[in-house]
Amino acid sequence: MSRNITIQPVQLPEHYERMAQLLNLVYTEPTSAAILAEEDGKLYKKGSTSLDEEGRLIGYDRIRLAALSADGHVLGYANGWRAPWTEPGTLHNTVVVDAAYWNQGVGTRLVQALEQWAHDLNASEMTVMVSDEDEAAQAFAERRGYVKDRHTFKSTILPTHFNEDTGKRRRTTASG
Template identity: 40%
Template structure:
């Protein structure tokens, strides 16, 4: 079979791309969402070598693998954002199941590695599902190694027994300490977002497996706070003396009627007081109010405090993912 690597033809191929991505992702996307995301990205990248000789800046390359009939059967997206760890390139590589073991994955990977090599990147990063041994075999054979292991957990909301799982008195105890729970919608837009950004600045790097820099405010607002499914009413906050000391940003996906914990954190000085548990409980109550089907989350294997809270509240483990890294020189061979 003859396979050709070429650029995406947009906008006409957004639908085909969404279909391929939906064979891999944990939450479905749409052609409209892909088009919207592209409209918010830079048109021309800008990369450079920093003072340590490591790749910095932002850029991306996207290619599709097509058959002789011009059917899309593979996809590579290799990119870095301004806050990506110096020297690193992030990658999404997908090959349609019926077309695997035919060299398409290697063709796509070599494009990403070659592109990165020309720019001065030294490390490629990607993720695969932990229940796909053939993907892991391909990755290891191509020079990748497992760096971290993360887990998905899901709470099916029609099975939740709030009376047995919830400690409703927790909210009263926290209130006695001056900690109250509100949503971002209850605060002035700019002031509330600025206070929330300061909490992210403090806590992002505490997440096991987090790499790179904290995005500047405008980039954080676009890509972290206002991710797909965002609503200020779904950004749950723990507040003390006017300061944001905890957050759980919960996203809604109308395609599945599901909700997703995009980010949950507590300021360092306030940890150990069960504020994270309170935020998780508030998220469940919110999801029940919205008649959502489920709540889903992803957590690093080393984030035991959050994993323990999830188990207590009845979350069930799903498949996880491996974070893989490889030196560009090893991939190039």
């Protein structure tokens, strides 16, 4: 399958719907084509990067790539980005492949394209967030030389259960 995969920049707005479908497989918060388009409208059109006095990448930029089958179906999606506040030298990345196309070279080709982009920008570090529950993604990253740097978790509290006066969660008792 890998030979029949084309990696190219996403085509917008055509790819928004498929991008949202794929991102919803890995994001903790749902997204949609409309949300992605709205976010794009708020972002820069062209990045601006340079190297600091220590030779580390600074500035902001992003890349968004689609892995396409021979018939143009989006099999996977990847993005890489850095913001002005990102640690010098670092790029953040997301790679997601439709499970129907796992182990066919799609993710590998997307990662290779991101790594080439990182090389072209003279980045010194690439990061990717992988869910604790996603053992396949962890193994994929480890096979490519990525190492676990830290563990993060998401914590959510509903506003209806939070007391702003005390900064504590409200407790309720039921009786009956």
